[in-house]
Amino acid sequence: MGPTNPEFVPIFEEWKNFASELKLPLTYGLGQESNVSFPEMVRHAQSMLSVSVAEGFGLGFLEPWTFGKGLCG
Secondary structure, X not given: OOOOOHHHHHXXXXXXXXXXXXXXXXXXXXXXXXXXXXXXXXXXXXXEEOOOOOOOOOHXXXXXXXXXXXXXX
């Protein structure tokens, strides 16, 4: 999901531009663009990446593990 704090939107856009420039197969903000549930998205993901600069070590790092998925953050 994208940031809800407008202060972090420019950083989020920088990450998206970085991925685009490198032609990385990433999807940002999928939870905001889809009606698919979070568990279904995680089950279908090959891998997950967290670029949060504010979340720290939280559920975002633990939830993928419960699905047997790795996470890079």
